[in-house]
Amino acid sequence: MDIVPVGGAISLTAEISNVENPTFEWSSSNPDILSVEGNGNTVLVYASSKGEATINLSVTDGSDSTVTRASFDATAVDVTDGNVYTLVNKASDIVSGDKYFMIFTDTKNTLPKYNVVSHEVMTNGGRTGLVPKDIGLNSDVDYLTGDYSDYEWTFTGLDGNYVISCDKGVLSIASNDVNLNGAADHVIKITDGMSGLYLTDNNTNYQLSDSSKGIFSGYASGKQFSLYRKIDITQAPGKPQDLLIVTGDKTATLSWEAPKADGGSAITGYQVSNDGITWIDTVDNSYTFNNLINGTEYSFCVRAVNSHGAGATASIAGTPDAEDLKPSKDLLAGLISKANGLNSADYTEKTWKVLEEEVLKAKAVFEDPDASEAEIKAVEASLTKAISQLVLKTKDEEAKGSVKTGDNSLIGGLVGLGVLSMAAVLVNYRRKED
Numbered sequence: 001m002d003i004v005p006v007g008g009a010i011s012l013t014a015e016i017s018n019v020e021n022p023t024f025e026w027s028s029s030n031p032d033i034l035s036v037e038g039n040g041n042t043v044l045v046y047a048s049s050k051g052e053a054t055i056n057l058s059v060t061d062g063s064d065s066t067v068t069r070a071s072f073d074a075t076a077v078d079v080t081d082g083n084v085y086t087l088v089n090k091a092s093d094i095v096s097g098d099k100y101f102m103i104f105t106d107t108k109n110t111l112p113k114y115n116v117v118s119h120e121v122m123t124n125g126g127r128t129g130l131v132p133k134d135i136g137l138n139s140d141v142d143y144l145t146g147d148y149s150d151y152e153w154t155f156t157g158l159d160g161n162y163v164i165s166c167d168k169g170v171l172s173i174a175s176n177d178v179n180l181n182g183a184a185d186h187v188i189k190i191t192d193g194m195s196g197l198y199l200t201d202n203n204t205n206y207q208l209s210d211s212s213k214g215i216f217s218g219y220a221s222g223k224q225f226s227l228y229r230k231i232d233i234t235q236a237p238g239k240p241q242d243l244l245i246v247t248g249d250k251t252a253t254l255s256w257e258a259p260k261a262d263g264g265s266a267i268t269g270y271q272v273s274n275d276g277i278t279w280i281d282t283v284d285n286s287y288t289f290n291n292l293i294n295g296t297e298y299s300f301c302v303r304a305v306n307s308h309g310a311g312a313t314a315s316i317a318g319t320p321d322a323e324d325l326k327p328s329k330d331l332l333a334g335l336i337s338k339a340n341g342l343n344s345a346d347y348t349e350k351t352w353k354v355l356e357e358e359v360l361k362a363k364a365v366f367e368d369p370d371a372s373e374a375e376i377k378a379v380e381a382s383l384t385k386a387i388s389q390l391v392l393k394t395k396d397e398e399a400k401g402s403v404k405t406g407d408n409s410l411i412g413g414l415v416g417l418g419v420l421s422m423a424a425v426l427v428n429y430r431r432k433e434d
Contacts, residue, residue, distance in 0.1 A: 079233065240258065
């Protein structure tokens with residue numbers, strides 16, 4: 001059975017084989033405790049309140065409708081109820097440097113019934129490492145919640161040989177008292193028992209006792225215990241929800257909602273980034289990035305933080321770009337107006353035809369609201385070149401039949417564009433003044 005903090009979540013994945021076009025159906029025996037989100041072969045299970053529940057899975061084979069079933073048991077624990085301790089009843093599971101307390105493994109009929117013994121905390125006020133009977137812990141359940149720090153000993157060592165140390169107290173081994181005043185000064189041997197652990201020395205069971213009460217003296221063998229170690233079951237937070245972005249002139253503002261899962265530990269803040277490498281701390285549910293480069297796409301990220309650390313990342317792309325900073329067409333409008341003011345009768349037919357073609361191209365770009373800066377620059381350069389390369393007619397060419405001013409086809413065809421160009425320039429200036 002797995003354990004999940006209230007407010008946390010776990011991911012479950014169904015590994016299947018020899019099933020064609022499978023259909024997955026997940027359910028919870030108690031959705032108020034554990035709820036399932038998602039479908040397919042992987043789902044998230046959220047712990048909403050403390051208690052036990054079973055997650056059930058039915059997989060239907062699309063080829064023959066065969067149904068395969070599986071289940072997963074989990075316990076949701078509210079860490080606000082106190083510390084969480086996990087059962088350690090195998091010597092190989094002891095971690096050097098961790099703190100443990102002991103309780104009787106007296107629920108098996110094959111073991112001595114130590115619950116008849118009146119064991120107590122050491123009379124000198126130190127720690128025994130053994131939880132007193134009146135607390136009521138006399139079974140080997142998988143998890144305990146509460147505060148048993150007064151009964152913890154630190155186990156330091158390897159391969160079953162450990163030094164037991166506590167802040168103060170006396171460990172009595174047979175008739176020999178070992179002083180544990182803040183120092184580790186005796187090695188014990190821990191081996192596996194039938195359902196718990198033995199504390200042994202040369203195959204002889206130690207007698208742990210209050211130095212004055214002589215607890216367990218009189219039992220020659222069978223002294224099995226279960227150890228419990230405090231664990232941190234909190235998780236990093238889930239992904240922030242409903243991430244939104246609003247871009248502006250060299251800016252991008254993110255906003256979001258808290259994650260669905262806080263990992264069993266209160267969220268203390270958030271971290272944001274515009275590159276996924278450098279993170280900025282904030283306690284708000286929004287943040288504005290400044291001094292960005294307009295026209296550059298950024299991948300913005302946000303993640304929640306709790307006592308466990310930073311959680312899953314939510315991301316969104318955005319490109320800062322203010323509308324009033326679109327490429328300017330003022331110069332292009334001026335060039336078109338300049339071309340409109342020229343008289344075809346003054347120039348050779350060949351060079352005038354080139355100008356007409358470039359003016360038509362310039363007009364198309366000018367009227368395109370989505371024209372890029374590169375496109376605008378290109379037609380500006382071409383039109384400027386066409387104007388500069390106009391060739392005046394000679395007197396002989398003029399005598400062959402000049403065109404009166406006002407009959408100029410370029411001016412006639414582009415007079416509307418000239419008015420449009422000037423209007424556009426005026427509109428641009430007014431918009432900037434506003």
